[in-house]
Amino acid sequence: MRIVIYGANGQTGRLLTRRALDAGHTAVAVTRRPDDFPIADPALSVAGADVLDGAALADIVEGADAVLSTLGVPFTREPVDTYSMGTSNIVTAMHETDTRRLVVVSSSGAYPAPGRTGAPFALRLFEPIVTKTIGKTVYDDIRRMEAVVHDSGLDWTIVRPSGLFDLPYVTEYVAGQRDPVGAFTSRSDLADYLVALAASAGHDDTVTISTTVDTPTMWQMIRREAFKSA
Numbered sequence: 001m002r003i004v005i006y007g008a009n010g011q012t013g014r015l016l017t018r019r020a021l022d023a024g025h026t027a028v029a030v031t032r033r034p035d036d037f038p039i040a041d042p043a044l045s046v047a048g049a050d051v052l053d054g055a056a057l058a059d060i061v062e063g064a065d066a067v068l069s070t071l072g073v074p075f076t077r078e079p080v081d082t083y084s085m086g087t088s089n090i091v092t093a094m095h096e097t098d099t100r101r102l103v104v105v106s107s108s109g110a111y112p113a114p115g116r117t118g119a120p121f122a123l124r125l126f127e128p129i130v131t132k133t134i135g136k137t138v139y140d141d142i143r144r145m146e147a148v149v150h151d152s153g154l155d156w157t158i159v160r161p162s163g164l165f166d167l168p169y170v171t172e173y174v175a176g177q178r179d180p181v182g183a184f185t186s187r188s189d190l191a192d193y194l195v196a197l198a199a200s201a202g203h204d205d206t207v208t209i210s211t212t213v214d215t216p217t218m219w220q221m222i223r224r225e226a227f228k229s230a
Contacts, residue, residue, distance in 0.1 A: 001025045001065040001199060002025070002027075002028070002063055002065050002066075003025050003026070003027050003028070003064065003065065003066050003067075004027075004030060004060060004061055004064040004067045004068070005017055005020070005029050005030060005070065006068070006071055006086070006090060007051075007069060007070035007072060007105075008030055008031050008037070008070070009031035009033060009036065010072055011166070011187055012070045012164065012187045012190055014038065015190075015191040016068060016070055016194055018039060019194075019195050020195050021039075021041050021043055023195050025195070025198075026043045026044075026045075027043060028045045028046075028064070030060055031047075031048065031049075032048065032049070034046045034047065034048035051071060051085075051086035051089055052081075052082070052085055054089035054093070057089055057093035058092075060093070061090070061093045061094055061099050062097045063097075064097070064099050065099075065101065065198075066102075066198035066199070067101065067102050068104075068194055068198055069086075069090060069102070069104040069105060070105045071083055071086050071105070075130075075134040075138055076134075077136075077137060078137060080137045080140070080141040081144075083138075084144035084145045086145075087148050088148050090102070091152045094152075095154075101155050101198065102149065102152065102154045102155065102156045102157075103156070103159065103194055103197045103198055104158055105159050105161065107139065107142055107161065108160040108162045108180050109130070109131060109135060110131075110139040110142040110143050110146075111143075111160065112128070115179035116179050116180045116181070117179065117181050117182075118181050118182040118183075118212070119180075119182065119183055120183055126218075146158055146206075150204075155203075155204070156204055156205075157200075157205045157206075157207060158205070158207070159193065159197070159207055159209060160180070160206065160207070160208045161209050161210075162180050162182070162183050162184050162208075162210060163183055163184045163185065164185055164186070164190070165185075165186055165211075165216050166187055166188070167186040167187075167214060170188050171186065171188075171211055171212070171213050172212075172213075173185070173192075173210060173211050174210045175208065175209040175210070176208070177208075178207075181212055182210055182211070183218060184215040184216065185209050185210055186215075189209060189211050190209055193209050
């Protein structure tokens with residue numbers, strides 16, 4: 001398969017690119033800073049483009065079997081449109097090139113799940129605060145992005161991970177059309193699931209993915225986000 005990856009130079013995007021290559025696929029990593037991309041492979045092309053520049057995307061998407069988006073921005077109180085505008089441009093490019101399969105990374109934080117099991121008390125305490133304060137503009141745009149995908153007419157899957165953290169290996173994660181379990185998703189698990197979804201048929205699905213072993217504590221995640229936003 002030829003897989004085009006937007007947001008490829010982010011933490012999840014790099015893992016996803018490596019995972020796609022290791023699975024035997026041809027990958028196109030799209031980034032605004034192609035000279036900084038750390039992965040080299042005979043099956044990899046690195047394309048320099050800004051997802052907010054719609055005119056630059058069709059040539060990159062041409063010939064793709066699947067398009068994966070791991071677009072992301074840090075929490076900010078400023079207005080955010082990277083998710084919605086970037087995804088809208090991707091959808092337009094896919095229609096222009098008759099490319100059908102789209103998988104995008106969203107967030108369970110944008111859609112709190114009452115049926116979530118194994119949620120620590122700290123998550124139930126702080127999630128409403130974060131979504132209404134430092135995370136509000138990001139989550140608002142994530143919801144706009146999901147609306148774009150729903151209306152795209154493509155074969156799409158929206159993936160909602162929980163709090164992202166790093167592990168050097170893939171676990172036996174829990175994923176599918178179900179409420180999240182616990183509070184976390186490792187980026188390695190997310191990358192593995194995205195590659196699997198790229199190779200599957202799209203059924204206009206919204207799915208979650210949860211890592212249930214070797215997870216950090218909620219307080220460790222809160223401290224990380226606090227320092228990141230400072």
